[in-house]
Every structure is written in C-alpha cells, then in structure tokens.
Amino acid sequence: MVLHSIGGFLVHKMRDPVLDNTAWLKTYYYYYCYFLCRFLICGSGDSVKVFSTSTEECVHVLEGHTDQVTGVALNPANHLQVYSCSADGTVRLWDFIDGILIKTFIFGYPILSLYVSEKHAGNFQLLALHLPKVPDQEVEAKDMFAVLCDISPNPGSTAFGQGGEYIASALGLRLNVYFFRKQKTYRFSLKATDKKGAKNAFTCVACHPKDDCIATGHEDGKIRLWRNFNQKKEYTYSTQHWHHNAVSSLCFTPEGMHLLSGGVESVLVQWHCEEVNKKDFLPRLGGAISHIAVSSDGQMYCTSHSDNKINIIHCSFKLSAVIQGLVKGNIWTDLVIDSRTKALVMNGRPGHLQFYSLQQDKQLYSLDIVQQEYIYEEGLDQFEVMKAVFDVRGNWLATVEERGRDSDLEFALKLWGFNESAQSLELNTTITAAHQDRITSMCFSPSTETTMLVTAAKDGQFKVWLLGTDSETQKEQASWSCDFVGSYHGLQPTNCCFSSDGSLLAVSFEEVVTVWSSDTWGLLTTLCQPPGPIRELCFGRLSCSKYLACLHLAVTCFLFDKLLEHVFVFRPSEPRPLFTQKAVCEGKVQRCVFAPRAEPLDSCDERFQWLNRSRLYYLTEKMELLSFSTQTEDERILKSRKQLLVDDSVAVTPFYLLLGKHRRQQEEEDKLNFMTNQVSERTQHPQASVAVKEHVLFFFFLLLKIIVLKIVLFSFIQYGTSLEEEWRDTQSKLLEV
C-alpha cells in the first residue's frame, strides 16, 4: 500500500510505508518557478512539475528527488533542459519536454537554492547554501568553492548580476556584492531603523539584466535601486516606496524595462525603470505573493502565492491563467465531503470555502461565504468561516462566520441552497443573531420529509431551524426560520446529532446526553456519562441505530495521538486497532475525513479492506493533505498520468508514440517485478501485534482516550453489513469490560 499526499497539483506518490518508514515526504506549498512562454516549471514537494501556461494542465511530473525541491533553473546552454536542486543534496538535470532525468549531481549538503549564470557557460555555476555551517559554495562539475558566507536561506535574497559578473546577496541589514573577476566583495550596510521608524532589513534582491543596478526589497516595503556598487563610499541608491509591508519578491523583465514587485498585499506592481514614478498595479491576485517569475521572452509573468496558487499574467498586465492547488491557510471547519460533487470542503481563501475535488486533485471552485472585501493587514480582525455542514443529499449548506474575540463577538449563520438550474450553491437565508453566543455545533436532520437544522450554542440553548415559506411575507422562495428553542438546566450544549432516520435528536450538555423527539420536541430521556464532559456524539447507523456513541464508544475512529502522530484505525467490533501507522507525518494531524470512492476497490489484503469503499484523508499542521492508498491504486494513477503525458506532449509523432509506449511497458514490467518482491517480503513480516492480549489492548485504548487531547474525527461512513453485526457484538463486549 502506498501513502498519497494530495494538495500539490497532482496526487503525490510516496513510498510504501511498510517498507520504508524513514523517509516520509512532505508536500510543500512553496513554488520556485521558472518558465518559458509555454511551460511553467515549478518545484512542488519532492517533484518538479511542468505546467502548460495556456491550458493550466500539469504536463509532467519530474520525480526523483527524495526531499523537498528547493529551486529550479533553466539550463542557459539548452533551453529545453532544467536544473532542479533539492534538500536531499542533489542537483538534477531534466529534459522537461519528455520528462527524462538526464544527470544527477550529488553534493551531499542540503541545497537551499540554485542560481544559474549564462556567462559561466559550459558548466553551470551553483551556489549551494546550507544552514548548519553556512558556507556558500560554488560548484563547477564536482569541485566547489565558497563564494560568500553568511547567506540568507531565502532563495530570493541572492541574485546573479548583469552578465554573471557579480553576485548580490542580502542578509539582515547588509548587502554583499561579490565580483567574480576581481574576487572582491563589497559590503553595504543600512541602519536598522531611522528616525521615522523604517525597518530597513533586506528581504529580497534582483539584478538588472542589462545595467549594473541592483534592486533590493525591504521589510518596510521600500525598494532601493543600488548603483555604483563597485565603490566603497560613493555608492548610491534611490528609494521607491509603495508596498506597506515587506517586499517578498522582486524580478526584472528580461530586457530590463520593468521591475516587478510583490508582497503580502497581493498586488503585483510593475515599475517602469525609465520613469521611476510610473507604475502599474494588478490587485486581488490571491494570497500573499511569495515569488515572481518572468518568462525568458518577457511575454508572461507569473506569481506564486502563499495560498498555493500560481497566476500566469500576460505582459499587458492581464491575468491569463490560474493554477490553484489546495488553498493553504487556517482551517477552522471540519473536513466535509460534499455529497453532490464528492469534493472535500474546507476553508479556502479568507472568507471562502473551497471545494476541492479529491478525484481530480484540483480545486473545483471557491464559494464566497463572507462576501466582503478581504483587506490584507496584520492584526485586522475579519470575518472567517468557522463551521460548515452539508445535509445528507447535499442540497443545503449551513455556514457560521465569526469575527472578534469573546467580548465583541460577531457571527452570522448562513444557509445556502443548491440551485438546480444554476448548478451552484446560492445564499438563501442569513441569520445574524442566531444565538447569544458562539455556535458550538450544528447538524442537519437526515429525514427526507423535513429540512431541518439544529444549532447548539454556548448561550445554553439549542435551536431548531426549519425551512418553510413565510406566511406573512408570502415570498415565493422558501426561507429558514426558528422552530424550537431548547435548553437543559442552563447547561452549555456541546454537541448535537440526529439519529439516522431523523426521529431522534441527541444533544450533549457537558456530561449529560439528552434525547429529544423531533416530532414533538419533548425531552425523551437523559443519559449521564461521567466522568468528564462529552466531546463527541454520534448515533449509530443502519442496524446499530439504536446505539448512541459518545466519545469512548467509538465506532470506527481514528485516534491521532497529538504527540506521537500515530494513526489508529478501529473497527466497531474490535477494541483493538485494525490498522496502526506510526509517524505518518511531521507535526500533528489536524483533521481527517473519510471520502467515498467513486468505484469500490477489491483488495485481497485483509488489513486494507477498510480502504475498499472509502479513503481516509488527513490534514497535517503544515496543511498537507495526505491519504492512504493501496499499491494497485497507485499503479492506476501512474497509468493515467502516462496517458496525460502522451496527450499533452508537444510534438507527438507516431515514432515517438511507439517509443513512448515501449518505454512505458518496460517501466510497468519493472514495477510489477518490484511489487512482487514487496509482497514476498511482506508475508515474511511477523505479526506481532496480534499476540497481545485483548484486555491489555483495551486498557491501552482507555489510556489513549485520556492522553489524546482531541479525537479529531468522528464522521464515519459505513463499510458493509458485516461490520454492523460486529459492531453490535463490540457494544456488548465493551459493556462487559
């Protein structure tokens, strides 16, 4: 089986965790782009991806690096080749048209960035910078020498100058310019602050391609243009100021006519080098601009953003294409599956919900919930979507947006209905003061007869909202109104849940679970579950619907130990984990969700049967969306990718196709062989975990319950009738214990 990480632009392949537990790969959302007019090449995670600038499709994935790709650069000698460097200490040369690895250079130190100079032709110059010792190395083929010490790890803060004569690098408050011919370094320092409180630290550097002019970006948003920097004293610079926050990236166009700059404001600014006061703006590009690149002919610009997005901009300053990955940002909502589109729904751009297709691994669309202009300013409190819930059929979406702290909390409950004709969600009702205090939980009734929403809030009440035509206003469109307000001894409700037929509503009030009839809204019974407040609440499904699960009566739950980062998969019938996986990622697992598969999988391996009907996706601290998948599935993905490769190849000749097919077949054969080897190895694995006694495991489970701070996930999807029977057994077993 293979672990997949999603949220790059394509499903990200990872090695089998069973075989190799040490090297877990990460998907970074940082893109160092380089591009030609027709192709955009960017590093994503441990692979280099080639996109078509016109169709936004990923054409190739160049795989081979074993760690984060930190930089890509076009080979100046051959524009059909690209260099990539990685933290694994290698530099690889690729033919990106065919997707072939040509050469690998091994350096042995983690490489943080790569710069290529045209004039030092023949063998490329490389500046390898690594943090622990901070020397800076220049490599010609295999021997390297340090050019500059004290280099910022940020790749944007070093740049080759005009014709490769010199290299400019900034760190902190100092700009170093090293001239290769004279082998001399000039250092220019700025004061940390001046009287007006400007923050002068350098953030990025760019060199003019024709003139000897260095542009530097600064923390306070200033851009300085340095000249005469081969003099110790008589150097000079001019200052331009537009950005109100740190300049994160600078880039000159190939002819040196324009300078592009970007920052957290998400506005691309084009400065005219001839007329310094003239500038053009392209606002509202997305998240903070992290990198700017210009195509070698100057026809296209591209900006990569902190929210995992790449904009391709024509030189006339018009947006021509957008490549959007999984939006990176704070996630407050649970991971929700939209049953209509089968898309994963979660927080996207500020104030938006993103619909991310797991099958196609790309963003379908972004729904503007807050419907307010987002202002990029630090510390500004703005509305954010905190909760999102879909009903069973995907016809209704309820969202809660919040702003402010406890004292001045503002929030609104919004209900979105699916418009069949427009095939999109439309805002139906906005309830600005649904409760006195923060909404803690909400759920839709699964019943088919009525469309009902229950919200529980910290003000000690839970409210039932019904869809119906308002008799007074006689509006044609149905809207939502409050039907019932319930409370229990003034306690704060924490969770609410409907039974699968919608007849019963369970609301937990701290330690007490109350069960209400949805017809009469009478309190049927109360269940007390000491000790400690109830964190999660869920009704059983189908045949086990008579059971109500709360916290430790987990059905199929995944415990993510917040400290150890292990994944446990349980089956309702068994108290011991069905599947455990240690150290699935760095950092803590934030949220996870089961997503149904489009077509069920037939896996013979018993251990991975739970993956047959659905897949588990989990989100880590670093906003990486990871998933488990089996080997066979991986093969399929690989195949589809090859297909894509052929489809999008530039020059498809019959000869090429023949060759390509042949190569693929060979690769597949290799793969098969490899797999069989794996299987044989696996069978020899001793199954140690089974030997442990059952009750010991159960205690372990209880112990876990205490240790684990939060059970992240509780949404579950049925796996088949056989499971339910087992589930019943487990209940009785558990009660016995």
Added chain:
Amino acid sequence: MGEFKVHRVRFFDYMPSAIRALAFQPQREKIAVARTSGSVEIFNCADRFFQEKIIPGREQAATEALAWVGDRLFSAGLNGVISEYDLENQKVKYTIDAFGGPMWTIASNQQGTHLAVGCEDGTVKLFEVCEGKIQFEKNLAKQKGRILSLSWHPSGSRIVAGMMDMIRVFNTETGQSVHRLLVERGIGASRSVECVVWGVVYLSDGTIISGDSSGKVKIWDDLTGTLIKSHQVTKWDVLALSVSQDETSVVAGTSEGTVVQFQFLSVVLGQEDKEWVQTRIFKNHTHDVRAVLELGTAVVSGGMDTQFVVRPLLDKIEERGPECVLRKIQFPHRSLVSCAKKAGLLLFQYPGHLELWRLGESDGHGASGSVLPVKRKPEKLLHLKIKGEEHICCSAVSPCGEWIAYSTVASFRLYRLHCDNNNVSITKVSKLPKVLSSANQICFSSDSSKLFAASTCSSVHVVSLSQTVHKFVCTLKPKSGSVQAVHLLAASEDGKWLASANSDREVQIYNLTKMKLHSTVPVYNSGVTAMAIHPTTNNLFMVHADQQVFEYSIEEKKYTDWSRQVQRNGLHYLWLARDTPVTNVTFNPKNPTHIILHDAYMFCIIDQTLPLPDSCSQFYNQLTLRSLPEKDRTKHSHAFKMCKTFKELMFVELMEDQSLVAVERPLVEIAAQLPAPVRQKKFAT
C-alpha cells in the same frame, strides 16, 4: 544648577520669510541667501554654516535671483533693478535699472566678466562687470515670452535660457539664438497651461538639463538640440536646479518639498559611457523648494517653509565630524530680542516694527516644574512702526528701560520712553549727533548713560545720554583697520569696558574711561556667535560658531586658567556636535561661577567650579543625576548642565530679580502661519 522663576514668553510672533534664491561662492565657501522680504544673508560653509552677515531687506525689493562675481554679490528682482551689495557694511551698494521690466534671473559666467539677466519682456541682457560698477553691453536676440532661468556654458560662449514652453540656446558673441528646444506641457488639465522652465543648467560637455512646471527634469543635447532623457520627478513643479562643481551630480527642488538627486553614473560598471540616473530623494521641506545648491559635499536647499537646510552627502565626506549632521537653520544667528533687565521690559525686533512688552508678575511659589499663577499679565506697551521702506537692522532697549534705539540702513533713531503707571508715551530724540546716521549694532551701558553704536569699518561711536543733552563722546576704532562691520557688542557691568566682535573674527576690547583700545583678543578661526563681560570678574566670555568657549581676562589681557583648561581638555564631543550656535551669554550675579548660555534647542549653565566632562562621561546627565542620591551627585556632575525643557529658544536672559526670561518660538506656530502646501496623495487617504 539652581532654581529660577521662568517667564516663558511666547508672544514674540517672529515669522521668518521664505527663501527665494541661493548662490554659492566657491573660493570663500560662502552662501548668499535671498529671502522674499528682500533681505540677503551670508552663511559661511567653512564655519559650520554660521550666519555671518545679514543685509536687511526693504519693502517691495522682491529679489528673485542672486549671482556672485568673485567676491561681489549681485541680485536681480521683480522691481526691475540689478543691485550690488556692500558686504562689508551690509547694505545695498547701488542699483541699476535694466530697462527690461521685472527680472526673473541673473547669472554670471565662470570667467567673472559678464552678468546676464533674464527679463519679463523676453530679452537676455548682458552686463560687463567693471571695477565698482556694471556696464550694459548688449541685448541677445529678443524672444516672445519671459526669460525665467539662465545658465552660462562654462566656456562663456553660449548661454541657455529657460522660457515659457521652450528653452533657447544663444551664442553670446553674435547674440543670436542657436537652438530652440520645445518643452512639452503636462498632461490632463495642465495641458492648457504653459509649461514654465524654472531652471536650466548648462554643462561643459554640452548637456543641458532643465526642470519645468510639468514636473520633469529633462536632459538635452545642445549639439543636435534633441531630448536625451526625461525624468518625471513630481506631479507638481520642478522649481530649482543646481549642478555640482565636478558636474557629476545635479539636484532638483520640487513643489512637494523634495530635493531629487541625479548622478552621472556609468550604467555598466567600469565602462566609460555614463548616464544621468535619478538616485536619492531628500525630503526635508514641507513646502516648495525654491532654491537648491549642490556643494559636492552637501545639498543646501531652501524654500517656502523658510528653513535653510544643509543635507551632507556622507559618501563624499572623507571623515566623520561635526560637518556630517543635517542642519536646519530656522532662526537668525543673532538675537532679535533685547531686554531691559532692571525694568522687566522686552523689545522684539520685527522687520517693519518694534514691540515693547512688560513681563508679567507672579508672587506664587510652587514646586519645580509647576506653573505659577500670574498676578499681572504681560502687557504690550508699545508698537513702534518705522518710517520708510528699509527694514530694521538692529535695535536695543536700555537696561533701565528708558531708551529705545533702532537703526535701518538709512537712519538711526532714538526714543525716550515715559512710563508713569499705565500711561506710556515716547518722544523721539531729535537732536542726535551727526555721526549716528546708521548702525550695525546698538548697545547701552549698564547704567544707561551711554549709547554704543557700531558703524562702518568696525568703528564704535559712543554717545552719552542724559535728560536733555546727547553728546557725541568719541569714536572707538580698532588698530587692525578692518573694514568689516561689527555684529556683536558687549558692555561691562561697571561701565569700564566695551567689547566688539566683527565679521573678520576680531574681538576688540576698549577702555571706556580712557576711551581707547585696551586690547585685542587673539583671533580664532571661527566667528563669535555670542559674548558677554562678567559683572564681577570682568572676564570676557565668548562662544564661537564651532562651539568652542573662551574666557578672556580683560585686566590681565590673557585667557583665564579655566579657559586654558577647557582648551587643554577639549570639549565633550556631544557639545561640539550641536548644530545650532549659542546666541546669547549671560551671568548669574548671585552665583559668579555660573555662566548661562543658550542655543535654539537648549539652555545651559556652565559651572566653572565643577570638573569638565571627559569623552566617556555622560553629557546630558540631568535625569541621571536626579535619580541618584544626594551624596553621589557631586561625583557624577560636571560643568555643563543642560536644560531642554523649552521649545525652540530665541532668547534667554536672567533678570535683575533672579527670574529667567525664555523667549520661545515653537516651530509648529511658524508652520501654522505658512500657506498650505501642495496637495499630495498619502497612503490610505
């Protein structure tokens, strides 16, 4: 340091006038500054930009431009006359009508042989500079539209003139126009408005640089008459241009209050072909920058906000020193306030009138720093308007408060003040001795019996005053034969001594009983900014523009031991780094070892009994001392006790009743009286 009752005087509404033109004299490193009031000031760049001379203005002078020819200073104005200044006696030497209507500009060639003026009627007139006069030579080909700016080619064979919508290049030999360079107008609404070329600069390689009202600095080639490059510097006007001596840097002053620097740099390092590149922007003004100067080591600018700003270019200065500080000169470097110590009166000198105020009284006692209740409010006794067009150049009130004297360039007047209860009346003293036609500085003896008036050639006239007869006693003259005017006078308390300081930096001490020169203080290479004679010891205390202090014993004709100790030890670097000169020295009769002095931002008491601060001690230590226990204070205290409680100080004096008068003129109040600056879009507005 002692406790004083302080009169914080803020009713002196001193309002400096805007700077209109600047001119630099490279040999003597002097800058002439013309203000809109018509006054011309001379600053010495070598002496910490000390304001050496002030030539008072006059009504409707409207000086527009200045030009140096060697040591001679000429100005042209909208009144249509060219004036030459008598810098020794600080007045206009002569004026000559150019007969071309109002004049906008004047420029001299590098050879120093000719002056060119640009007139309203579109003519450029050439004047030959002769000994003691200038002689009209010829008109260059007359053009339509006024001539606003002129610049000579360093060879003197060509001259470039900035006009409306165009620039013309003239051959000075033939007087014919060689080139006509059209300047495009601004875009938008300003398209219908003529583009005014406010400044031109002609470089020796034939490059012409112009600044115009569309906000562009343009670089032209005079061989072909074509535009090489245009820099949009501002949305408003570029008002002034100046080039450095080595022609590698040009600065432009704009209406936004910025000064933009252009440098002649090689675009590709190490190669010969250079280009004019916009580099730094200095923003030290709030209003129009009407005049700029690029001195090579500093950029000097002045404009509507009345400040004279010196911005050093640190990359051109070899070693760091007191020259490396940004200077903003707001106030004149001499006192405009005189004080009748005994009567409690203050005399304020405005350009066109004098004001006499009686200080308020208070009998309250309060804690340090508290505001005392006022028993009697300060009262304006007198508003004395002067006759004639000339502005006042000096004024004084006698210590007893009975006499007021002022002088303009043309006349000297003495008034007697009658003050009985609330009735104030003055009578003009009619029969004055003939020698008192005008004075550069006026001073009264401490018993108000004598009047000292500094006159031409460093002479001082002494006139004895009495109720009825005013008798000319004698004229005191230095032996050096200096022709410079005296700018400071100090009389001793016992009436025996008089000290005078002139622009040649000579300090003479006269014996008033014998009425002859007593001694001359050794000449120091920096101008005297303030001096006073100690009331008990009769030591002359002097402060120079470079912040050095000297104490000279008059009786022994030598520097005192304390003064020599100061010179040996050296002053603290923070004291030497102060950027405004000390403008007044006074003493505390109760505490003879204390000397009180002040500059624009602080007043200071020097305690001669305490040790001098060395370079490692904390200089501004008043707050630290206050936090220390009583016993430790003496160990940490040093001779200089600074007080920065007061805002921009114009005058500090200790009155007879031990109360201190501090005349403040906060800059915000000056700024509030200025016209509104040009509108600029600010971020987030």
